Amino acid sequence: MVQMQCSVCKNHCSLEVEENDGIITVRGNRCARGDWFGREELRGERKIVTHRAATVFESVPTVSVKTTGPIPKELVFRVIRAIRKQKIDRPMKRGEVLIHCPLDLPTDVVIDSDELENL
Ligand code: SF4
Structure with missing residues (x-):
């Protein structure tokens, strides 16, 4: 178990x-x-990726993000690299798409936090 x-x-x-x-x-x-x-x-064989993306906001320097579906394990680090290239500069809601179909995968990277909503 x-x-x-x-x-x-x-x-x-x-x-x-x-x-x-x-x-x-x-x-x-x-x-x-x-x-x-x-x-x-x-x-x-597949995994949901969770990570933190950088923002320009001092009060919330990073925010939780995740893929909307599992991706092949061998692509996890490439997706994390794509997330690390992001610098969020506007308020975003939970579930809002940060990266659409990274590496042409059938999944998005979305915001997984309420912290950026009321900046
Ligand atoms: S409620 Fe959410 S966390 Fe719980 S099993 Fe369903 S998807 Fe997973």
Whole structure:
């Protein structure tokens, strides 16, 4: 049994993921996306990327961002490099797209925080 935290949304549910005879069971998820997240993580082929992007604002120098879906593990560091090149210079809402389809992947990098909303 593997314990992990679902990072798809801000609830960050604690998951218990187990594989028996090729059948994967996920517990602790509050929704179907958590079930899917646990399975993908256990298979270990794809990963949601979470990181912090730089801003120009002194009060919030960095802000949490994440990919909207899992990406192949071998591309994680290239996506992180793309995030590191960003310098946010305007208020942004949670879920707003920071990088559209990095590396032509079918996922976006979005803001995962409320900190930039009321600057
Ligand atoms: S299981 Fe569902 S509710 Fe819980 S963190 Fe994952 S996506 Fe959010």
